[in-house]
Amino acid sequence: MKFSILKTEEELRRWRNSQSRWINFVPTMGALHVGHKELIKAGKRFCKNEEPLVIVSIFVNPLQFAPTEDFATYPRNFETDYQLAANSGASAIWAPELDDVFPKGHESHFKIEVPKQLRSSLCGKFRSNHFNGVATVVSRLLALVRPQGLILGEKDWQQFVIIKELIKNLNLDLKLFSIPTIRDHDGLAYSSRNNYLTSIEREKALSFPKILNNATENFKAGKPLSLKDIESELNQNDLQVEYVETVHPFSLEPVKDNLDSCLLAAAVKCGETRLIDHAFLMKRNPIVAIDGPAGAGKSTVTKEFARKLGLIYLDTGAMYRAVTWLIKDSRVDPSDNKQILKVLEEFKLEIKQSQYNEQQVIINNKDVTVEIRSPEVTELVSIISKQRLVREALTKQQQDMGLNGGLVAEGRDIGTAVFPNAELKIFLTATSKERAQRRALDLKERGFHVPPLEELENEIKKRDAIDSNREISPLLKATDAIEVITDNMDIVEVVDTLIELFRLKVPEEVWPTPYS
Numbered sequence: 001m002k003f004s005i006l007k008t009e010e011e012l013r014r015w016r017n018s019q020s021r022w023i024n025f026v027p028t029m030g031a032l033h034v035g036h037k038e039l040i041k042a043g044k045r046f047c048k049n050e051e052p053l054v055i056v057s058i059f060v061n062p063l064q065f066a067p068t069e070d071f072a073t074y075p076r077n078f079e080t081d082y083q084l085a086a087n088s089g090a091s092a093i094w095a096p097e098l099d100d101v102f103p104k105g106h107e108s109h110f111k112i113e114v115p116k117q118l119r120s121s122l123c124g125k126f127r128s129n130h131f132n133g134v135a136t137v138v139s140r141l142l143a144l145v146r147p148q149g150l151i152l153g154e155k156d157w158q159q160f161v162i163i164k165e166l167i168k169n170l171n172l173d174l175k176l177f178s179i180p181t182i183r184d185h186d187g188l189a190y191s192s193r194n195n196y197l198t199s200i201e202r203e204k205a206l207s208f209p210k211i212l213n214n215a216t217e218n219f220k221a222g223k224p225l226s227l228k229d230i231e232s233e234l235n236q237n238d239l240q241v242e243y244v245e246t247v248h249p250f251s252l253e254p255v256k257d258n259l260d261s262c263l264l265a266a267a268v269k270c271g272e273t274r275l276i277d278h279a280f281l282m283k284r285n286p287i288v289a290i291d292g293p294a295g296a297g298k299s300t301v302t303k304e305f306a307r308k309l310g311l312i313y314l315d316t317g318a319m320y321r322a323v324t325w326l327i328k329d330s331r332v333d334p335s336d337n338k339q340i341l342k343v344l345e346e347f348k349l350e351i352k353q354s355q356y357n358e359q360q361v362i363i364n365n366k367d368v369t370v371e372i373r374s375p376e377v378t379e380l381v382s383i384i385s386k387q388r389l390v391r392e393a394l395t396k397q398q399q400d401m402g403l404n405g406g407l408v409a410e411g412r413d414i415g416t417a418v419f420p421n422a423e424l425k426i427f428l429t430a431t432s433k434e435r436a437q438r439r440a441l442d443l444k445e446r447g448f449h450v451p452p453l454e455e456l457e458n459e460i461k462k463r464d465a466i467d468s469n470r471e472i473s474p475l476l477k478a479t480d481a482i483e484v485i486t487d488n489m490d491i492v493e494v495v496d497t498l499i500e501l502f503r504l505k506v507p508e509e510v511w512p513t514p515y516s
């Protein structure tokens with residue numbers, strides 16, 4: 001494919017107007033490095049239907065530098081930049097002059113002001129106009145390039161959050177994708193400013209990611225986090241601390257206690273070079289809770305969502321079915337609490353994950369994957385699963401399975417009772433009319449008699465009422481759950497929606513999307 005080198009706004013416009021494919025945009029200030037290479041490579045992945053084109057801009061934006069900062073000396077290597085962009089798979093590089101981006105100079109241009117709460121912590125505290133300058137130039141570049149997708153690195157996390165909010169606020173018709181911080185083999189995050197470091201300084205700079213990483217590991221192991229200790233450790237390593245802060249990863253508001261799921265970020269000076277880095281503090285990997293009524297397509301969607309994100313899939317319904325099977329197999333009267341308790345005291349339930357995220361359900365060493373789907377179990381499962389002691393026993397098991405996180409659980413009370421601290425809670429539903437249509441289609445496909453739609457819809461409404469009003473673990477939407485109504489959506493669309501919602505809550509850096 002032809003690689004285009006574009007300079008003027010006019011050249012960009014002509015190139016843009018001749019493209020019909022999806023375009024992903026990687027804005028940069030040049031001095032491209034391995035981190036940019038990964039952004040370009042990601043730009044070639046992020047599109048469902050076709051291989052997208054990637055355009056890279058190189059523009060050292062004066063608006064985001066304070067007079068005391070390094071605008072004049074910022075590394076500019078256009079020749080090597082073109083090579084790197086072309087070799088990484090970009091289709092075009094656009095290197096405009098100031099006039100192309102801000103005709104008549106930036107003084108005569110509208111400026112964007114970032115809300116105070118997003119720029120008053122971390123770097124914003126020390127670089128007062130920086131993020132206004134970034135937001136202004138990015139919105140201008142987006143208006144000129146008109147891409148469908150924007151690719152940013154999570155390395156500049158505060159910038160990423162601000163641009164994400166900018167896109168939301170201005171209602172820009174654009175998908176935002178991110179990639180984790182890319183690090184050199186020695187752990188130092190790639191940055192164009194690393195070019196400034198002498199070899200002795202670079203040696204010293206290595207303690208920066210190490211110290212943050214140790215703090216994260218200690219936090220995970222249950223040790224308290226001390227910002228003061230981190231600061232003094234950085235200072236001891238000859239790194240002059242600008243800030244070390246803990247903030248909420250998305251609101252960027254300072255977090256003092258309850259540090260679970262927060263961002264630990266710092267800026268230091270190594271010699272004359274300013275470096276930033278961060279780490280996410282997490283006690284466990286992320287958990288997704290998917291609840292919703294019967295017939296909303298939960299299982300199919302959850303399985304596919306789990307597969308795409310590499311999460312463990314936990315079908316809690318299958319666990320209730322397995323216990324129901326065991327109670328039936330042990331010839332226990334379903335209303336005899338004492339007997340049920342005995343069964344529950346002794347049972348051993350294993351859920352094994354196959355390569356394709358199909359679950360193998362093993363109870364007391366017997367594989368009951370097929371048996372638990374029998375009509376007899378189906379008939380009995382709602383009676384068994386509403387018993388408090390069954391509920392308590394299985395909730396405990398499910399919580400044990402989620403101790404390390406990295407899973408998506410599907411059921412009726414996941415977001416309310418099992419994992420109330422899940423990072424993402426979804427209430428997946430569809431109107432009773434839609435669910436009746438799906439049920440009719442399913443019956444038809446399986447060769448069964450199809451009752452009139454009205455009858456099916458009434459049955460569904462009745463079941464919803466029973467599920468929502470039962471005393472123990474009723475079907476409830478958690479107050480912080482996001483409702484997804486799947487009417488007129490196919491499975492791919494629902495899964496894509498869930499992945500987008502997941503990405504609004506979980507950085508790539510915390511749980512990267514696996515790519516084959």
Ligand code: PAF
Binds near residue numbers: 027028029059061134
């Ligand atoms: O991250 C950068 O390189 C710059 O801040 C950006 C987004 C290209 C805006 O100038």
